[in-house]
Amino acid sequence: MRKRRIRAAGCTSNKGVSYVKKTVLFPTAGAAAGLINGFFGGGGGMILLPALLRGRVSPQKAFATCVALILPLCLLSAAVMVLRTDFDxxxxxxxxxxxxxxxxxxxxxxxxxxxxxxxxxxxxxxxxxxxxxxx
Amino acid sequence: MTAWVLPLAAGCLSGILSAWGIGGGTLLLLVMTLFLEVEADLARSINLLYFLPTAAAGLFYHRKHDLLDKPVIRTIAPWGIGGAVAGAFLSTVADAALLRRPFGIYLLVMGAITLFSKET
Structure with a gap:
């Protein structure tokens, strides 16, 4: 059975970001989350959160960090939507x-x-x- | 007045979940389109905008409690931002009816993964 790699809540997460995470996991998850979130108008966090957990961010930090990342994505997607559709x-x-x-x-x-x-x-x-x- | 009560309550409840990172945005999107009869295009815009004050409010505390992983944010943000602009642009050119089915499938897949995941 795969050893659980998630750290206990409240631990500080890794300092810096490792090479694989930096070049593959996080960019892919970020781009996919942005696309999905902008396309469907939400739901990008569901992609980002598992990626953060897999990238060894502690669960509690992962939830909070996910919110921080989705915020600018929503801001930009919302700007595109408001400019390009009739918005009430x-x-x-x-x-x-x-x-x-x-x-x-x-x-x-x-x-x-x-x-x-x-x-x-x-x-x-x-x-x-x-x-x-x-x- | 009553026209305000349900949206306000739906926003507040989803806001609590959003601040916890549990997909409050998805919840609100579903409540708007399935129960409150908000048109799909408008619901998407509302949902994206709704997340701004909600997340900002939640982040105020997350920052105070030092729960934000800044190196991770710096790594992911540029990629996410590119995706966000492209995704929103695509949704404005796509037919709203065409979005229903993929979103339904996305919900089923993510719902099943969330239900059976042991990670959280």
Missing amino acids: FLAALPYLIGGALGGLIGGKLFRRVSPRWLKKLFALFMLYGGVRYLL
């Missing part, structure tokens, strides 16, 4: 306000929760969404 800002506003509130709450509670069971629950919802989209 008023319809978007409640989602943005709600999102900021949720982000604050989530950020404050982050270190106190174990996202494991939440992720499994979320996976079930994704499967449901996938079926709905295909029907």
Whole structure:
């Protein structure tokens, strides 16, 4: 069985980035995450997170780092979308306000929760969404 | 007023998950298109924009708690940025109906991987 290589949450991650990670794993994952995220309007984090974990970033840092990476990707993709489509800002506003509130709450509670069971629950919802989209 | 309540609640709940890096954006996208009848194009734009205040709020704490891996960010960001511009541009030229099926498949694959993964 493959030895689990993930470090315990809270450990500091590697200093610097190794050659293979720097040249293959991270660039591929980054480009794929950007493409998917821009194309579908989200979901890029799902590609980035496993890549970060495989690249030996500790789980807790991986989640946070993933958020930091997706932010500029969303900014650029959103700019392209807003410029190139009819965008109704008023319809978007409640989602943005709600999102900021949720982000604050989530950020404050982050270190106190174990996202494991939440992720499994979320996976079930994704499967449901996938079926709905295909029907 | 009621037109605001559900979007606000959906944004807030997804925001909590987003700050935890669990795919709150995907959740919001699904809630908007499957339950709140937001048109696909608009939902994509809203979802991308929604992530900005949400992530910024979450990152405020992540930075304070020193949870950001800066060398990793510096390695990945330039590649991701190129992909982000290309992906968004492609989605504006693609037919919205054409995006449904690949996204459905993407959700099924990622859902299955997340469900059975032991990594987190």
